[in-house]
Amino acid sequence: MSGPPSLLIENYLREASFWHVATIGQGYKLDPKLISVLIERWSPETHTFHLLCGECTITLEDVQLQLGLPVDGSALTAFVQSAN
Numbered sequence: 001m002s003g004p005p006s007l008l009i010e011n012y013l014r015e016a017s018f019w020h021v022a023t024i025g026q027g028y029k030l031d032p033k034l035i036s037v038l039i040e041r042w043s044p045e046t047h048t049f050h051l052l053c054g055e056c057t058i059t060l061e062d063v064q065l066q067l068g069l070p071v072d073g074s075a076l077t078a079f080v081q082s083a084n
Contacts, residue, residue, distance in 0.1 A: 017070065024067055 005013060005022045013019040041049045048055040064071055 021067075021069065 005019075010019065013022050038049065041051060043050055043055075046055070048057045063069070
């Protein structure tokens, strides 16, 4: 997101314990060169990065640890309908 979430939805995000997710990345600068290198090293067939030290991938646990996301509580699920 380019800025903070709208005040209209802030309370809903807080109630769903999702406020911190909506504010991730604010104040961080992205390094375009680093992103380009990671894109070049990504293998969509195996869902891994191919680096000099070997293959690696990002797990949901990695994301949780890096972003400080809480993993306690009930899972948030919903039904999705598709035309296909």
